Amino acid sequence: MSDSILKRKNKIRRTSEDNIISVIIFIVMMLVFILTVYPFYYCFILSFNEGINASIGGIYFWPRKFTLENYEQVFSNKQLVPAFGVSIMRTIVGTLLSVTFTGMVAFAVSHKYLIGRTLYTNMMIVAMYFGGGMIPYFILIKNLGLYNTFWVYIIPALFSIWNCILMMNFFRSIPDALEESARIDGANDLVIFFRIIVPVSMPIIATIMLFNGVGHWNDWYTTAFYTRNKELRTASFILKELISKANLTSITGADNTATAARAADAAAQNFTAESLRMATMIVVVIPIICVYPFLQKYFVKGVMVGSIKG
Numbered sequence: 297m298s299d300s301i302l303k304r305k306n307k308i309r310r311t312s313e314d315n316i317i318s319v320i321i322f323i324v325m326m327l328v329f330i331l332t333v334y335p336f337y338y339c340f341i342l343s344f345n346e347g348i349n350a351s352i353g354g355i356y357f358w359p360r361k362f363t364l365e366n367y368e369q370v371f372s373n374k375q376l377v378p379a380f381g382v383s384i385m386r387t388i389v390g391t392l393l394s395v396t397f398t399g400m401v402a403f404a405v406s407h408k409y410l411i412g413r414t415l416y417t418n419m420m421i422v423a424m425y426f427g428g429g430m431i432p433y434f435i436l437i438k439n440l441g442l443y444n445t446f447w448v449y450i451i452p453a454l455f456s457i458w459n460c461i462l463m464m465n466f467f468r469s470i471p472d473a474l475e476e477s478a479r480i481d482g483a484n485d486l487v488i489f490f491r492i493i494v495p496v497s498m499p500i501i502a503t504i505m506l507f508n509g510v511g512h513w514n515d516w517y518t519t520a521f522y523t524r525n526k527e528l529r530t531a532s533f534i535l536k537e538l539i540s541k542a543n544l545t546s547i548t549g550a551d552n553t554a555t556a557a558r559a560a561d562a563a564a565q566n567f568t569a570e571s572l573r574m575a576t577m578i579v580v581v582i583p584i585i586c587v588y589p590f591l592q593k594y595f596v597k598g599v600m601v602g603s604i605k606g
Contacts, residue, residue: 336581339574343367347571366567366575369538375526376534383531384583386449387512394508395501397454402463403489424457430521437522448522449530453512459504466500467493510584535576539569 342350343366345359354360370376405416427433442448470493478488494501519533 339577342571343574343578345571347568350571351568366571367579369567369572370535370575370579373534373538375529376531378527379529379531379534382446382528383513386446386530387509390450390453390512391505391508393450394454394456394459395505398456398459398504399463399494399497399501400489401455402460403467403493404485405460406464406467420457420460434521442522444523444525444528446528449512449515449518452518453508456508459507463497463500463504466497470496506588509587513584514580532580535580539573539576 338356341355341357341359344362344364345355346361346363347366349361404410405413407413410416428436437443437448437452440451442451474492474496475488478492483491514532516530516533516536519528519530523529
């Protein structure tokens with residue numbers, strides 16, 4: 297009887313300790329969640345508040361003076377809709393081709409029997425840390441005929457050394473028996489890669505796709521330096537121009553307040569450069585947030601497959 301009573305007490309004590317630990321973990325995770333999400337939520341509510349009113353401060357949980365003027369100003373640009381089309385096309389095509397090309401290179405380099413594998417790996421590492429600079433790169437783009445074409449968004453970004461290293465390490469963790477059994481059945485390298493390696497490697501592929509997609513979507517640098525055709529402008533570049541013009545207007549307006557017309561325009565406008573910045577940030581981030589849940593399921597699936605295989 298005494299032993300059974302001690303066992304019950306120990307079980308109750310362990311249960312109480314587990315509950316306390318669970319509560320502490322829950323509180324810590326909630327704090328991390330709030331610290332992570334609130335900055336985005338703060339930008340979100342500021343984007344729906346009048347800019348002049350928001351400049352006073354004191355907005356923390358909801359808009360004090362609700363307005364859609366910030367978004368109206370953002371979408372009033374007629375070039376924004378075509379620019380979104382260019383960004384979407386660039387993101388889809390660039391991401392698919394980049395992941396495919398980088399994955400094929402990583403699959404080849406991950407094999408020990410590849411001739412010159414060490415040389416290729418060393419070349420990639422050196423190229424990752426050392427570059428030719430902006431002017432040689434611009435001359436290269438010009439001589440390749442990529443300047444002021446849509447392919448300037450795609451071809452230079454086909455291969456990423458860092459992503460290749462990540463995928464190469466993941467491919468090395470795949471059992472060799474899968475590839476050997478496929479070769480016994482007569483499969484070549486392309487069949488093995490697309491029909492065996494790719495389905496097994498969806499967690500790393502989904503991760504690299506997310507990295508590439510965000511990079512293509514947010515990139516305005518390539519548009520600014522390597523295109524001059526307005527039809528090739530991306531949404532990020534248009535929105536950056538909008539913010540720059542808003543900042544310039546606020547500066548010149550502060551320096552020339554004596555002009556009656558400028559004063560009347562300033563009085564009629566309730567948005568500021570800061571409110572436009574918040575609205576443009578939300579416009580840029582929302583598409584990526586909408587895409588992320590579709591990739592998240594591959595992360596979960598990868599974890600489940602790993603746990604089942606033990």
